Amino acid sequence: MSAQLEVRGLTRRYGDLTALDDLTFEVPSGQVVGFLGPNGAGKTTTMRVIFGLVEADRGEVLWNGAAIGQRERRRFGYMPEERGLYPNMLVREQVEYLGRLHGMDSQAAAAASGRWLERLGIADRATSRVDALSHGNQQRVQLAAALVHEPELIVLDEPLAGLDPTGIDAIGGVLSEQARAGSGVLFSSHQLDQVEDLCESVIIIDHGRLVASGGVDELETGGGNRLVVRVEGDREARWARQLPGVTVSEVAGGAARLVLAEGADSQQVLHAAERAGAVTEFRFERRRLSEVFREALA
Amino acid sequence: MKRLIPLAVLAVLLVARALRHLCRGERPTKAPRGPSAARRFVETHLGDVGLVAAREFRERTRGRIYRVGTLVILAAVAAAVIIPALNKSSSAPARAGVGVIGTLDAPLRSAITAAAREVPLTAHVVAEPSLATAEAALRAGTLDAMIVDGRRIVVQQGISATDSSDDAQLAHALATTLSTRATLNAAQLSPAQLARLTHPVRIPVTGLEAAARPAEVHATTIIGLILLFVLLSQYSAWILIGVAEEKSSRVVEVLLATVRAIHLLTGKVLGIGAAALAQATVVVGFALVLAKIFGSDILKGAAPLDLVSSLAWLVLGYAFYCWVYAAAGSLTERQSQLQSMSFPLALPMLFGYIVSITTASSGNASTFFKVLAYLPPTAPFAMPVLVGLGQATWWGFLLAVALSLAATVGVAQVAAGIYRRAILRTGQRVRIREVLRADH
Secondary structure: OOOEEEEEEEEEEEOOEEEEEEEEEEEEOOOEEEEEOOOOOOHHHHHHHHOOOOOOOEEEEEEOOEEOOHHHHOOEEEEOOOOOOOOOOEHHHHHHHHHHHOOOOHHHHHHHHHHHHHHOOOHHHOOOEHHHOOHHHHHHHHHHHHHOOOOOEEEEEOOOOOOOHHHHHHHHHHHHHHHHOOOEEEEEOOOHHHHHHHOOEEEEEEOOEEEEEEEHHHHHHOOOEEEEEEEOOOOOOHHHOOOOOEEEEEEEOOEEEEEEOOOOOHHHHHHHHHHHOOEEEEEEOOOOHHHHHHHHHO | OOOHHHHHHHHHHHHHHHHHHHHHOOOEOOOOOOOOHHHHHHHHHOHHHHHHHHHHHHHHHOEHHHHHHHHHHHHHHHHHHHHHHHHHHOOOOEEEEEEEEOOOOHHHHHHHHHHHHOOOEEEEEEEOOOHHHHHHHHHHOOOOEEEEOOOEEEOOOOOOOOOOOHHHHHHHHHHHHHHHHHHHHHOOOOHHHHHHHHOOOOOOOOOOOOOOOOHHHHHHHHHHHHHHHHHHHHHHHHHHHHHHHHHHOOHHHHHHOOOOHHHHHHHHHHHHHHHHHHHHHHHHHHHHHHHHHHOOHHHOOOHHHHHHHHHHHHHHHHHHHHHHHHHHHHHOOOHHHHHHHHHHHHHHHHHHHHHHHHHHHHOOOOHHHHHHOOOOOOHHHHHHHHHHOOOOOHHHHHHHHHHHHHHHHHHHHHHHHHHHHHOOOOOOOOOHHHHHHOOO
């Protein structure tokens, strides 16, 4: 079995507030996993529990089937939501220092630091102070600090927030590359389009509870069948409104988006459309991740 | 001794100014060279604590504030050592010219010299040929007083009742001496009687308690005390700012994801402590070299003992206060809260310093002061003064050290708990009551 992170039955309360409620999920190695949920769902608390920054009231976090300790955490990389770097320190020194704290010797840390700064396109700022860098470049330094020790698991809280498209592509590319190299990647984001492009699977939580999880393909093709149908002369899709087991979810530009209940026959829908007029478009459509997200939270 | 009081006040002002600068943050001057052998040793053998300590030491010592601060302290130490030494070498009594019109025999010359010595002045007695030449010399300033026929003393400017200048004192002393001589001469005493009257046997004066130590030893104690206060205030502020900086920049979350809180805190305390000790060693070494070159009295008598005692209490004081300031730093949310946070913390230090410097200046340690010498917050200032005054016993000294160490262990435990619970709480300043109530 490949190395993987297992979160089992995590529960954490702050007074009357339940931040995590029996939360269970897994992050397999070699995959980029999106960690989704509305604000206050418990994503940051979960990440903090994984790194021992917050103690869970109940539950456990396992790595390769064994409880996680300081030694295991040294092999993880972490990029918290609120970015954390020493503002006065030079970029290269900062990345090297964090590499050393993760157990690298000084030569290895120096070499890896140089490599990562080069890879992330900020090698020319290696001797600059961190606070002299732009937001995007500070984000890249933060990512270099999380990756310098070649971690087996990378956990990132909103790594794409505030980045321009170039920055998103650069960081997204690095995360995919790390997953291909065998690391597990867990990252949270509110930008669902990017999650859709980057992730193989997603975990959706709400009020500290798991509400959906699985492969992106599986989730997008799950639920009822979705059809896009365009009938000449009926731009309001009146023909579809009375069909049993069919819900009109949207009508835009003369095309109707239909959600078919379980057991509803798409061929009967086609016949009904043909009876209403000339059918100029008839195709199946996958659910978008944003729809999966909304439906899971509904 | 009074000359050192302005220095003491200056020390307080310097500390306040330095704190303001520190709270605003500083910029490192340049990139460092490769790791030193000592740094490699610390990093290799002390694990995470060593890595954190090495970073703290490196960042602290290459900062501009450290370098400029060290230079300022060295300049102040140079002034404190050199100026008294130079004053001492030029402290021979000033010269006073006394002209005599009339007979100037050996007894009169001797009486004038003795009277001037009381002021104290060194009399240069000359016979003047006439009143006119003597008056001219008086106006020209070559004479300070003239004696006319042993019956009248003339000075350039009249003397008021409150005049305490050297010239006035010389005139009064000469008047008294000449009056006494005239009276004795009129009494027609035998030479033996005259000798007994003019050279009386002094009655001894004894004290119920031992005499105060020589002023030079007090100077050593006071200089040590000022340095103690400046350095301790500075080093504690470094801890406060270092912890607050890690929290406000949120880097602490990244660090604590891989380093245990107690290791992070201990590394910080050791690293800053090493930078502090390096600075203190440079300052003390510089003071010793200057004292040797200029023949200062700060190394004479029991002064070396004062010095060792002050250094020991610098280390003990830092060990005690650094934990308190670290805990306070973990409660702050923004760097702007540091000044309001540091003020109440500085009060025990300031109190100990003021009471100690007052006691060192007066030379008398009250019972209250002796109690302060055993209380860990004030002992770093009070105990070195007690040693300087020669009023500390070896067992008392060791007892104060033991109490300070025990209190440090207790304070460190409480501070580490506060730090662990408060350092990740962001958004607003954390109240200490909330932290102590929290279960995690």
